[in-house]
Amino acid sequence: MSLDNLSRRRVLGLGLGALALTGCGGGGGGPRQAQAPASAAPTAYDGPAVSLSFWNGFTGGDGPVMKRLVEQFNTENPTIKVAMNVYEWADYYAKVPAAVTAGQGPDLGIMHVDSVATNAARTIVLPLDDVATALSLTEADFSPPVWRAGVYKGARYSIPLDVHPLGLFYNKKVLSKAGLDPDKPPTTGEEYLTALETLKKAGVQGHWATPFQFTGSMQFGSLLYQHGGQLFADDASVSRFAEEPGVQALTWLVDLIAKGYSPKNVGQDADFLALQNGKAAFNWNGIWSINTLREVEGLEWGVAPLPQIGAKRAAWAGSHQFVVFRQRRPDQNKLTAAKVFINWISNHSLEWAKGGQVPARRSIRDGAEFQALKEQAAIGSQIDDLYFLPSVAGIGDASAVVDQAINAAVLLKKSPKDALTEAAAKVDKILEQNRRKYGA
Structure with a gap:
């Protein structure tokens, strides 16, 4: 699932779910070309071929x-x-x-x-x-x-x-070897960290923290909303991801490395491969992974909703x-x-x-x-x-900057707070530019 597989992909959107549009002719500020609205849509067609x-x-x-x-x-x-x-x-x-x-x-x-x-x-x-x-x-x-x-x-x-959406994929053999129930994946933050600690004692780094958009940014977004935050204001007038819920969410991801539950410098898609080859127990990944895992010979796996790490349930989709x-x-x-x-x-x-x-x-x-x-x-x-991201034109340009902040923090180049704060300043400028470009 590398980025050069931008084919089916897992472009399921770039930038926390948003795909930045490229190669578009014209902006939103020019005159609109009139086109009469279509008539009501029937459930059957009786016109000419x-x-x-x-x-x-x-x-x-x-x-x-x-x-x-x-x-x-x-x-x-x-x-x-x-x-x-x-x-x-x-x-x-x-x-x-x-x-x-x-x-x-x-x-x-x-x-x-x-x-x-x-x-x-x-x-x-x-x-x-x-x-x-x-x-x-x-x-x-x-x-x-x-x-x-x-x-x-x-x-x-x-x-x-x-x-x-994202889901919690898990390797049943890895869980069994560590003495964990392979049919009862963790559902809460406490259960999840307890499982990771148990796996660590068994010599397994259970959740590989990826710095890449697929799926590190999606994991961050899920944790952000679970902690009661959001990426942007509802009207995308300003960013919100650098507020305390965002810092908590990104710190949780980075702490996986600090606590030894994840290796450093995880490569693109290495977390997904680690699940398949028994080096990791858990992987937060998209539903598109189901058919891929079905094709892995001998793999015993399951999938469940994301564990609730914060105060409420939430997941990227x-x-x-x-x-x-x-x-x-x-x-x-x-x-x-x-x-x-x-x-x-x-x-x-x-x-x-x-x-x-x-x-x-x-x-x-x-x-x-x-x-x-x-x-x-x-x-x-x-x-x-x-x-989902706010339905605002150009939102992908802004969310791509958030990806960069997550990458820097998970690679331990910046603290979560610094990475998000610096990104927020850039994003707020992009949001303002988009308002001028596309209209408020």
Whole structure:
């Protein structure tokens, strides 16, 4: 899971879940190109035959799953032909804005939720309030955090497909050898530190503290919210991560090294590999790890919600969300067909869950078939405890600076307080620049 595997990735967002947009044409300050809003979205299409271009970055094991869903949709909807184009996520986020600006963009696609606001500000994606209204989709059909994350300046620009949270992955053999119960992973901060101490006495460094965004920054964010803090003010007017909860969260991570529970200078993805080869007992990683671990021969593992280290439950998560792209010559039939496709995939997201995701739609998550996917269901039980970045344009630029602070602290180059304080000063300037760039 190295950074050069920016393919499926575990770009699940850059910067604590936010993907900084690159290669975009134009800023948010220029005139908006008018486009009439689409009519209400039906659940079936009865217009003339249309072809839809559907772009995404599902280049990993999730790609074949989406391909099969598209093929099934095409079979069941003969007047709509959906053609799926797949790119590395980094290339995707460069290609899409350029293609839309040139009038050659796809009809619809997938975006990580942290990129939606930036693309909305740049008029790359269209509002989708009519989809939610016509299909009677409400916050109750999803979960409050993931539903609200797709709203920018009072308008909805995306429809949630899934969420992909962090979970606690554990090596059962390592726990057993240390005398710990392999079927009862720790659930509290006290239990977690007790387990790490027991593992240390058995010669195992149980939790390898990684300084990299995947997944060190995600771990920091989870701990920050567990301690009652947040990364930014709700409107992203100022940073909040350098306040006391942030210092507590980052100190907890750094103390793993000081207490001997983690080696120093953990390399990119070395923590995940250590779990697989028996050198670590625990790894806080994303739900996308499930299918990877299933393929490791002889590995006995489990996954549970993150332990509650702070005063409340919280976990980092990303979310894939459907978007519809602006066109120079809007085609009402294509817009209607695109929304039929979005609704169809959402209603068939149980298959998507098998690819290693948590369906965003509550009716799918609550069903017996999803609950039978015990690993996905375990991570999915955190659904109402997830946090997302504020839906503010350019937020990825700011969160990338937080990644740098975490890296410096975990590599023991700066104290947690100093690293966060210095980063906050830089981030506040970026947030101010973004307000001028995209509008308040």
